[in-house]
Amino acid sequence: MSSRLPVDVPNSRGTLPNGHARLPDWLRVNLPSGGAQAAFNGTLNVIQGNVLHTVCEEARCPNVHDCWARGTATFMIAGKECTRGCRFCSVETLKQPDPLDADEPERLADAAERMSLAHIVITVVNRDDLPDGGADHYKRCVAAVHRRLPETTIELLSSDLDGNWQALEHLLEEIPLRVFAHNVECVPRLDLLVRDPRASFAQSLEVLRRAKELRDDLWTKSSLMVGVGETDREVTDALQQLRDVGVELVTLGQYLAPDRATAKFLPVDRFVTPEQFLFWAEEARAMGFRSVASGPLVRSSYRAGLVLEEAETGRRLVQLPSAEH
Numbered sequence: 462m463s464s465r466l467p468v469d470v471p472n473s474r475g476t477l478p479n480g481h482a483r484l485p486d487w488l489r490v491n492l493p494s495g496g497a498q499a500a501f502n503g504t505l506n507v508i509q510g511n512v513l514h515t516v517c518e519e520a521r522c523p524n525v526h527d528c529w530a531r532g533t534a535t536f537m538i539a540g541k542e543c544t545r546g547c548r549f550c551s552v553e554t555l556k557q558p559d560p561l562d563a564d565e566p567e568r569l570a571d572a573a574e575r576m577s578l579a580h581i582v583i584t585v586v587n588r589d590d591l592p593d594g595g596a597d598h599y600k601r602c603v604a605a606v607h608r609r610l611p612e613t614t615i616e617l618l619s620s621d622l623d624g625n626w627q628a629l630e631h632l633l634e635e636i637p638l639r640v641f642a643h644n645v646e647c648v649p650r651l652d653l654l655v656r657d658p659r660a661s662f663a664q665s666l667e668v669l670r671r672a673k674e675l676r677d678d679l680w681t682k683s684s685l686m687v688g689v690g691e692t693d694r695e696v697t698d699a700l701q702q703l704r705d706v707g708v709e710l711v712t713l714g715q716y717l718a719p720d721r722a723t724a725k726f727l728p729v730d731r732f733v734t735p736e737q738f739l740f741w742a743e744e745a746r747a748m749g750f751r752s753v754a755s756g757p758l759v760r761s762s763y764r765a766g767l768v769l770e771e772a773e774t775g776r777r778l779v780q781l782p783s784a785e786h
């Protein structure tokens with residue numbers, strides 16, 4: 462069974478980009494059935510049972526059926542609301558979210574154990590309301606998972622901590638991570654259109670540069686969305702800038718507006734073809750990225766365990782969904 466995503470988003474001219482009357486076929490997703498549905502339900506039960514949030518749900522990720530049926534999910538810690546209001550993201554914005562939940566690290570570790578995760582991706586909401594941007598809480602969550610599952614590789618998809626370099630140092634000091642990820646999200650020219658004014662490509666690049674400087678033993682990873690108004694050339698330039706600060710793992714995916722009825726969300730500017738994503742993948746590898754996932758439905762945590770394994774083994778492992786052929 463397959464379905465179209467609920468994101469037929471007209472652009473500013475009131476039409477779908479590139480003259481599409483509907484979304485292109487390569488954005489078709491498969492719904493789980495049989496054993497896959499049971500596995501999906503198992504993932505859901507653990508998440509709900511442990512009172513955790515996931516970016517899969519909060520960001521309305523198109524891969525949720527695929528990933529959860531594989532028994533993976535990306536946990537979102539430090540609350541369900543973010544202090545920033547980026548125009549691509551459906552996570553709710555609040556100036557003053559609830560206080561941090563001191564039990565969250567243990568509940569997270571318990572969920573990871575129940576799901577027998579070999580690799581876990583933990584992402585965060587921005588907590589500009591906290592003096593350390595939430596860094597200490599992020600660190601506690603990672604430590605709790607590591608205590609419970611010392612063999613599990615951990616990937617933290619971090620905020621920019623509002624450029625608080627002391628907080629970044631604290632976060633990274635002896636943290637048992639394998640991957641430190643932080644997303645630049647879009648090409649630099651579009652920062653003000655796409656991201657909250659407190660975020661920028663330059664600041665994100667600096668987070669990644671410093672992370673590598675502080676912890677050369679960790680892989681650094683970033684992600685770019687396309688379809689928000691960039692040119693192909695700007696994507697190539699952005700990839701090169703990421704390589705120049707030592708980023709080794711990269712993902713590229715198509716932006717899909719979370720809700721066409723809400724003016725907060727940017728309209729889709731264009732649907733990039735699977736062939737163009739493949740072109741960037743080859744280009745990124747030629748630049749020296751150790752692992753690349755590039756395709757219409759790719760998200761920063763998409764098949765994250767395989768992306769890491771590809772980097773560590775040098776073997777190409779990341780297969781894109783069949784709809785993208």
Ligand code: SF4
Pocket residue numbers: 516517518522523524525526528529533534535760761762763764
């Ligand atoms: S790609 Fe990431 S955010 Fe999307 S469903 Fe999979 S794990 Fe969740």
